[in-house]
Structure formats: structure tokens, C-alpha cells
Amino acid sequence: MIRPEVKTTSGNVHEELPLRMETRGLSVFYGKKAGVREVSLPIYNNRVTALIGPSGCGKTTFLRALNRMHDLTPIARVTGEALLDGQNIYERGVDPVEIRRRVGMVFQKPNPFPTLSVYDNVVSGLKLVGIRHKGLLDEAVERSLTQAALWDEVKDRLRAPSMSLSGGQQQRLCIARALAVQPEVLLMDEPTSALDPISTQSIEDLMSELKKHVTIVIVTHNMQQAARVSDFTGYFLTGELVEFGPTNQIFTNPKDPRTEAYITGRFG
């Protein structure tokens, strides 16, 4: 098993950083096959952690284990620990609904609720648990859409159907929807892979702002994106975490030859 490598040439300042989440020996099985094997990884508070690796390496599977999304797949089984603020989310008696409220998710393809307006999409996580106070909802809409860098574009058509937005706007709407319930952690599963370069850039730009409020874990195929937006990077290969460290170290001075092969484009 490979322990997370957290040493850098400039010392180990980030070891002082508070942890928001941490996995210890986390494995995910589909039937008998392990999609993720024994991954131990720290997720630092108010930082962006990028998970990179070739297709099928288990990075998305790992991400979905962080808010118990695998609960819905009958054949999936998770072993090991995933700690959120020190508590193992896979412990008996932990409510997955509560975990998912604290650990939000943005998916690969924009998936706004097609029957709801822009406004109702943003507040769906609040309204559907019974929050009806108009002032509160209005405030959440403006705050979340502003955080998702969408407010200026949609403030005059909050009642429009969500599907009338462009793909990039829809994805930012989904980010706003996730932010509206004020999660502690935001999991982003290749959030820009279905978007054009301009939309991608607007989402990358907002991430540096977002991390002031929320801890971000992003899965990406795009190494430049990982290099641009993240503070820490983990490299996955065939279900295992090969290397983890500060992003600039991973990209400039990888310790593992397999990481080097991947980031220099010789593989993957």
C-alpha cells in the first residue's frame, strides 16, 4: 500500500493544514472486482484536491465513495474508512442523506431538474426539505448563483425553465444548486468535460473563489486543468493511488516514475 506522500522540497507546511476529509485504506468493490484498492488520501480544508489518471483508473469511483453515492448500486461495496471531520461516514448508524447534504456533488454532465425553473433548481435542496421562507430562499438564490458566477447572466430570468440555459450555464446552475445547501465539501466529477473552452474557463475561474467557502475535490481528465486549479493532486492508476502531493510538486518533480510517465504524456 502506498501512503500519501506529503513531503515537498520546501518542507511540509501543508501538514499543518486542517483536514476536512480523509480516507484510510478505502476500497470499492463491484461484485468481486475492486474498482478502488486501499486508498488513503487526505483532503485539506478549503483547498482544491485534484484526482487525475487515465480512464478506468478508479478516480470517479473513489470520488463517489466520499458521499456514499455507491449506496444506490446494489452490487457495490465499500471497505475501509472515509472520515468527514473525523467521523467515519461508513460507520453504522450514519445517515447517508445527512452525509450527502454535507458533501455535495457536481456531475460530469449538467443535470438540472428539467421540470423546475432556474430559481427552483437552485433552492431545490432547501425547498424540498421544507424550507419555505421566501426571504431565506431569495437570499440563497442570489448567494449561490453569485458564487457560481451565474448571477449576472440569469438574474433577469430566474423563472425561466432551467433547460433554456446553455450547457455551460446549466453546469454552473448545478454548482449553484449544490452550493445552496452550504455543503462543507464539493465533489466535482469531471465538471467541464462536456463543456466548451469558454465555459470551462469560467468554471475554473470560480473554483479559486469557491474554495474560500468549501473544500473541493475534483476529478479531471485534463492535466492542465488539474495543474491550474488544484492545490493538491493525487494520481490514480488501475484502482490504486500511485502518488499524492502538492500539485506543483506532482507536476514538476513527481516521485513515482509512473506519475512522471503520465504527466509528461508518455502514457494515458
Next chain:
Amino acid sequence: MRSLQARYNRDRVMVALLLLGTALAALPLLLLLGYALIEGFTSLNWDFFTKTQKPPGELGGGMAQAIVGTIILNGVGLLLAIPFGLAAGILLSEYPEHPLNPPLRVLSDTLNGMPAILKGLLAYVLIVKPMGGFSGLSGAVALAFIMLPILAKSTESVLRLVPWTIREAGLGLGLPRWRVILSLVFPAARAGVVTGMLLALSRAAGEAAPLLFTAFGNVYMQLNLLQPMDSLPVRLYTYAVSPYDDWHRQAWAAGLVLLALIVLTSLLARWATRGRQ
């Protein structure tokens, strides 16, 4: 160029074959519709909708009681079937791991394959016997038994068509599963669910057999659900096997009105759920 021309030609032949097949499939329906229109239309007049039956042998009269009865029986039947049918459809589609799922599927399939007359018998045993007499209520229950499996099946299949990503999005927000299904998945399938209701309704509306010994039939106007009630299929049947020409023509008219009622209902429902999807 020649091969392109050949492909165009082959395409034309295939399209022509498709059209021919469609026409053949539609032909019986059109013939039936045409015949009902020709035969029934001549007997349709104001009296048909406003008067009840005249004594046998006497010309004229109408089927007001049967039209009203059919609407009441099917309306009440649908209201009875909707909560159970939708609940069953939701369980079948959304809770595959639930222990009740497999038996419910078997039950639903069995009920679907059960002859309508047996459902009438079921309603007879459950309602008519204990209440000691034929009633509209027992007829509505028999029709509800016909609608139930259709509602369950159609609800299940339209819910399955709702993209999985909608459920993930809802659950990812920390919403409980039942809330995601009720408030996000179900509305996305609304038009399909309504179509399923119409399907169930049109299936049940044409049934005479299960009503014969439940709602029974009535030559007088009856609005009380606890009394025997008339319906268009039963009246059609009674008239069709009678020896009177006038009644035969009225039977065709009853068929036509039944058809028109079903088409009208489905148009109304489509109008009510238009757009949005």
C-alpha cells in the same frame, strides 16, 4: 453515382413497404370506425343523449342513463385505482431491492393476464355479496381491478425512462430518496403517467363482462353508487343481442359514443398536460 441511385431506390422500396404495413395494420381499425360511424350516426339524435330506454318494440328512446353510468363507473374506478396503481408502479421501478418488489411484480402480471370477467367475479364476492345487491360501487371496483395492473406497468415504465442523473442529482443534494422520487422523478414522468391513466381508462371503459353481475345495468337514470347502474358496454351488449332493428342501430350508436368519450378524454388529458416536456 450509380450506387447512390441504387441506394435511393432501395430506400424508396423500403419506405413503401413500411407504408403498406402501416396501412394494413390500420385498415381493420378504420373499417370498424367507419362502420360504427355509418351505422351509429343515423341513430344519433338529441333523444339518444337525453332520454332513457323506451319499452321494447317502441321506436326511439335513448341511453342517457348508460352514458352517465359509464362516466361515473369509470371515473370512480380510476380514482380507486390511481393511488394503488401509482404506488405499485413506484415500488416496481424505484425500489428494486425491496423484498415486496418480486411478489408485487408477479401479482401485477397475474392481474394483468386475468380475464376481465374474473375481476367482475372478484368484485362480486368482495362487494355484491356482502352488500346483498348489485351496485355501481361494485362495478367501479371491478373496473379498478382492470385498471390497476395497467397503471402499475405504465407508471413503472415511464419512471424508468426518467434519466438516472436526475435521481443522482437529487440524492447528491442530501434529499431523502422518497422526496427525490416524489418531487423530482415523478414530475419528470408526469405526461407519461397521465398517458398510462388514459390507457387504463380506455381499456376499462369498453368492458361489459365484469359489469354484468356487479353494476348490473339499469334502464333508468341512477346516480346513487349503491344502486345498480347502467353502462354503455352493457347496454350495447343487451341491445345487440335483442331482436329489434331499432335497438341494433342504437347499439352501434352506443359504440360510437363510447369511442367518442374515450377520444375526448384523451384529448382533454393531453391538453391538460401539454408542453413542459
